[in-house]
Amino acid sequence: EYFCRILPKIELHAHLNGSISKNSVCELLKQKGNTSLKMPHFSKETFNLETCFEMFKFMHQLSNSEKNLRFIVKMVIQEFFEDGCTYLELRTTPRQLNNLTKAEYVELILEEIKLNPHDIFVSLLLSLDRRHTAEEAFEIVDLAIKASNRSFNTGVVVGIDVCGDPYAGDFEIIKPAILKAKALGLQSTIHLGEIDGREFEINSMLETFPNRIGHGTFIPKNCLSEVYSKKIPVEVCLTSNVLCKTVKSIKDHHIKEYFFLEKHPCTDDKGIFFSDLSNEYVQLVLNFKLTKQEVFDLSKNAMKHTFLDSNIEDQLQVKNRIFDKFEKFRD
Ligand code: 5GP
Secondary structure, eight states: OHHHHHSOEEEEEEEGGGOOOHHHHHHHHHHHOSOOOOOOOOOTTTOOHHHHHHHHHHHHHHTOSHHHHHHHHHHHHHHHHHTTEEEEEEEEOOOOBTTBOHHHHHHHHHHHHHHOOSSOEEEEEEEEETTOOHHHHHHHHHHHHHHTTSOGGGOOEEEEEEESOTTSSOHHHHHHHHHHHHHTTOEEEEEESOSSSOHHHHHHHHTTOOSEEEEOOSOOHHHHHHHHHHTOOEEEOHHHHHHTTSSSOGGGOGGGTOTTSOEEEOOBOHHHHOOOHHHHHHHHHHHHOOOHHHHHHHHHHGGGGSOOOTTSHHHHHHHHHHHHHHHHHHO
16 A cells, blocks of 8 residues: 555546545535535445436535635645645536636636646646537637647646536537547547447547547447557546446456556546545555556556647656656656
């Protein structure tokens, strides 16, 4: 466990509002004072994908002011840093709050990333929700494109994500916006095959050439061959999948079947699943008997799949500095 904690790590699948820690929740509730707002509690047995989305509703009530949002970004970054994370690719769905437009929501988060005092590199992905209208999806893509031209030190958007309740929405509606983002050079990751029986949707998602796949739990055989041939890496969220009951146990996780795919462990929503990135590595070691060398290689390998662009000078420098950290750790 100690090795997993001190290991330099890379987080590529973390939703901002799902990553609010219990301590931060308590602090925010305290500040809100006399309120009937309470964190919903579900036992391991009653937890599933649907209850997970009830938790997000609660988290969104906590992050509904500029002050709270700033606090949340600050704390999430600090907690990933304290957990030994070297590079964090944070994602969030831009929301319009009482006195904040979606553009201001994004700007505020980038500002907090810029102010980050810790020795951790942070960039941002903007998420499209499956329930978005085409207009909303295009609006977010436009925000992402605009913020992708910034320098790394000022906080930069390096790609887009597609998430949201897999039982809801219609991927076809937001697909044109994703195609626009791709045509303009943004990288993308998509929550794909989170639930069973979505072959048509998975095929359609693959047509947009995602650079990474979130979860990929239920990928039918004929789609899997395409994933293999395009060598699309999978963001693996062990604890999340077990708690959401899309996977029976970590030992049964599809990670063991994807022999030829690149994969890297991620937290998904550390505030909801109470599992940090170190713990995701610990679970891998315990369940799949990995050696220290294998764990190190797995962590370092995630570098290949960040959305940092080597053709952009300051992003290349960040990549090199992360690489140095791994080399130093090995020594
Ligand atoms: P936010 O985007 O507001 O910062 O983070 C919370 C949102 O991320 C949720 O409302 C949900 O749309 C998305 N999200 C978080 N975890 C998951 C997950 O495991 N699956 C899917 N499909 N979406 C998720």
